[in-house]
Amino acid sequence: MPSQFPCTWCAGHHDRLSAEIIRDDQQAGSSWSWTVIDWHQVCCVARWREVKRSFEMNDLCCCTPCKPRYRRLVDSIYPRAITDGLISSNMQKLIFYAISHPEKLERIGEYLVSRMSRDLGRLRFVQVKIAVEAMDQLLQSCHSSPSLPHFSENHLKMVQKLLESNNPKMEQLATDSFVTFSNIEESSPSYDRQYDFFISKFSQMCHATTGEDWRKIRSAGLKGLRGVVWKSVTDDLHPNIWEKQHMDKIVPSILFNLQEPDHLDEPSKSSLLFDGPFADDPNRDEGPRTLSDRCLRELMGKASFGSLRAVMEPVLKHMDLHQHWKPPPVFAIHVFKAIIYSIQSQNSYFVIQELINHLDSMSTADASIRIGIATVLSNIVSIAGTSIGPLLLSIFNSLLKHLRTSVDFKRSGKCKDTEAEKMYQEALLNAMGDFANALPDYQKVEMMMFTVGNIPSLDEKRFKQGDEFLQHVLVKTLLKVATRYRTAYLATVFTESFLRTLIQLALVNDSQVRLGTQQIFHTLLDRHDNLSHLSHLPYVLDVSDLQLTVEKCSRADQMFMRKHIHDMTQMLYRAVTLIANDGNLQLHMDAIQCTMSLLCIEVGFDETLIELFRLAFALQTLAVDPSNGFCAEKRIALHNLIAKYMNLAAQLMANPSLCQHVQQVVACRARGPPGLNLLLDDKHDEVHIVGGTTEAVERVELSMLAEVGGMLFERNDVADCLKAAGKDVSRLSQPFTLSSSKSAQEKGIDETDGKTSPFLPMAGMDDVSVDLSVDWTPPESARQSRRNTEHTEQVLASIRNRPFEDQADESCARHEAGDLSRAVSRLLARNADTVRMANIGRPAKPKNIFEMNLPTAFAL
Structure with missing residues (x-):
């Protein structure tokens, strides 16, 4: 039973107090008594605390x-x-x-x-x-x-x-x-x-x-x-x-x-009592x-x-x-x-x-x-x-998926605002480019390979309608990513599949795709920030004014270029033939010239330089050939491209004779059409013609450049200049030809160069392309042709009129130096004379004390 008292002190004294009160009542036995006051209840501590609270x-x-x-x-x-x-x-x-x-x-x-x-x-x-x-x-x-x-x-x-x-x-x-x-x-x-x-x-x-x-x-x-x-x-x-x-x-x-x-707070209208802060708050x-x-x-x-x-x-x-x-x-x-x-x-x-x-x-x-x-x-x-x-x-694939979806939606005919859809695609391209900018280089390579894998098939048989625009968009995507990449070694970024796709893209019908592909080559080849000086390179008398950064080509890049330089030069040659006669002509020419200049600077060892010179002479032949249907503006732009590249290469090689030859050709071209006069762009040398006179001279027509001496770069003169500098010019004399036979294409072999060329597609060339089976060697001039004709007639007359014995004796005398046995004897005799002359005046050899001379009888 719970206690009725709030504290233990009251409960402890309750029984004793009750017993005393009962005893007193029994002893008194009277009806009246004083009222008993429970002071313990009054003094209860717990009860007092409860009341107080x-x-x-x-x-x-x-x-x-x-x-x-x-x-x-x-x-x-x-x-x-x-x-x-x-x-x-x-x-x-x-x-x-x-x-x-x-x-x-x-x-x-x-x-x-x-x-x-x-x-x-x-x-x-x-x-x-x-x-x-x-x-x-x-x-x-x-x-x-x-x-x-x-x-x-x-x-x-x-x-x-x-x-x-x-x-x-x-x-x-x-x-x-x-x-x-x-x-x-x-x-x-x-x-x-x-x-x-x-x-x-x-x-x-x-x-x-x-x-x-x-x-x-x-x-x-x-x-x-x-x-x-x-x-x-x-x-x-x-x-x-x-x-x-x-x-x-x-x-x-x-x-x-x-x-x-x-905005700024307006002045408060409340009383001054509440204007001040209620607490110390710095904010x-x-x-x-x-x-x-x-x-x-x-x-x-x-x-x-x-x-x-x-x-x-x-x-x-x-x-x-x-x-x-x-x-x-x-x-x-x-x-x-x-x-x-x-x-x-x-x-x-x-x-x-x-x-x-x-x-x-x-x-x-x-x-x-x-x-x-x-x-x-x-x-x-x-x-x-x-x-x-x-x-x-995963994220990059999501962005590419949205890009492809937008392209499909735009060409489906359901798009009401094509300009807005194009802006959306540009925003996605910028997002992918900015995304690539923050990644390390190895991940940028992965992104470029991934983008290349999403480009539609370049095979004409499987090419779908509308894929041209998707190609254009993905090439711009690839350019965005490539711009953020810093190339260390060419073989790292230009893998077999990647380079094959780029070369194929450089030869498609869409001019914007071709131009974008050349720009991709520019940004990936440029490793020393020379692109700003080479993108629109003029004719300069002193290349050192451009402040180009040139370093020695590494051995890894040399091995890469030995394998792929022929594919690149043939790609550049074909890209020139695809340039249309429109307002973007000079832009495409500058892009090809920039690619050639970057190859010369970044991988400018002997074999690359010789191949680029071969390309330059093949382009010169293309420019003077009247059968290809090029307009005058394109021919002039092509001549200027060759001259600017030859000038750059000659000065970078520090070859004085080659530089002199280039300057002579450029000076002679001042007598040609106005567009060929590259000296007009130079501030120091305005209209001065050879000889320092400014008298009026007879202009040479564009179609007559091959007939006038000194207007074109001579292959033999360039070969002599390079040979004097210690270069191997044996390949320079070989014609720059392209094979179009099906068997050669399947085997991937260039019949002239003897190198594998698996990347160059023969399909997809438009009407501007020429028959690739034609040998594009430079045509001879009329004067040289006359000399050759006269020499042929003299040889035929000598064979017909002179006896056979006289001709045989003359041939033996003429080719005596080429007889192998006589040449060996002559070399041995020359060597013996050299040894004998070297021993004159020298002291005799000391006698070998360990040498034993046996008697003649034992020698047998």
Whole structure:
């Protein structure tokens, strides 16, 4: 049976007291007695404490000496005058008491909350502010107290009451107090604390649009959300902030303020009492836009990999609803850059993948929306490129898939706005180029090989309608990636399949694809940043003015070029024949000249130089041949291409005789058509013709260049110059021919060069192509032809008129030096004379003391 007495002291004396009262009643035996007073009930300690606590909580103690000490200390911090603030000296006493008596901290908090609630209801805002400031100081001073979790609950009740007041000043005051609370690190956790109300209220404040202080209310709401994030992330018992229901409130509130213009605050019209800050906050004067940007970065910085999806979904949804994808997507770029820079680097690929997935879901949306998403990808993909790792090809394949889908959609006839679709493709190309820029070189090679594998078949039999445009787009993609690549060794990037595809692309019918392929060769061959000087190379008297960087070709590159130089030169030759007579003629000529110049500079060893000279003479023959149907402009451009290359090669080889020959030809061409006069482009030498005179001379027609001496580069003169420099010119005399027979094509053998040429396709040449079985050796001039005819007649007359014996004796005398036996005898005799002359004047050899001379009889 439970005891009816509240304390053990009363229960212990109850039986003894009852027995004494019964005994006294029996002894007296009278009807009257004094009333017995139970003083033990009056003096019961537990009962007195219960009554005292009830009076304290109901404010029934009106006598100050009857109040407990902590209440008297709390009351002492309030000033008697309204204009005065918190009494600092009494506040220090309260803090000291709370630290000395941690068990009283909870009661101090309860009393402050009760008094603040009473003052708030009576609109005593000064006393409310004092109570909040006292709570904040106690919270900061007693952060290591064991009673802090209970005190924090009272603090949160106070903040909640202030937020429920719907008074802007009180809401700001509550927000500042909550931020102070969020910066406190609690030593003991709280198991039942929830922040649902604060998330909802602070999010509501972030969307304030009415009233004079709406900007301050928004700033307060953002600060409150920052405080919630800080407090929730540092406490492992509160991971629910990353739930969808909370992120759907926090993220849109942040983005809503981030998109607003950040104007200066208007002067406040409220009283001076509330104009000053309620707490020391260095970010007090920051606007909503600045605070929202900081809040977004902190939120993403504290998000783990598992919680990124919960944050990204509201961001993408906000962009869709508020139409932030429309070009130019400045706001979307700013938001996603802030996200990429804030999250952990190893998680950056997740943001890229989410954007690509969102692009998949918007594949049927308006082109402007897809352009905006692709533009955002282009701006952030380079930031996340270094951390993508194994997902490299997956992401790049996704971009290529979207590119192919766009191309198919554009040519399907259902596309209403082709220009917008083209802009979308350009945005995807920029995204892939920027993506490649951030990758290491070996991954760039993988991307180029992957892009080449997606180019449609170049076989005419399997070529589908519309694949030309896809070729054009993928070549631009390949050029974007190649521009970011830095070549070390040619064999590393120019693999068999890659080089084969490039050579085939350089000979397709689409002129833009051919030009793009030449530009790919330029950016991959250029390893010393010479491309800017060679892209539109003029005729220069001194190549050193270009400040080109030339280094010795490595042995690995020499082995690579020995195998593939013939394929490249034949590709360049055929590319010249495919150049159309349109406005892009000079652009294509400059591209081929740049390729030849880069080959001369980057891999300029003997065999490469000889092959390039062979190519130059073959192009010269092509330029003077009237049967190919070239227009005059194309012939002049081709002559100028050859002259500029010969001038560059001669000066880089430092061959004075070759340089002199080139200068003589260029000077003689001043008498030709105006387009052939390369000296007109030189500032130092204007119109001066050979001999230094400016008299009018007779112009040589373009069709008569082969008939006039000195107007063309002579193969024999160039061979002599190279031979004098120690070069092997045996291949220079061989004609530059192309084989078109089916058997040679199947075997991949060039009949003239004797080298394998498996890369050059014979199909796909247009009507400009000429019969490749023709020997394109330079035609002889009329004077040389006459001399040859006269010499032939003399030989025939000598054979017919002279006796056979005389002709035989003359032939033997003429070829005596070529007799092998006589030549060997002559060489042995010469060697014996040399040894004998060398021994003259030398001392005799010392006698060998170990040599034994046997008698003649034993010698046998």
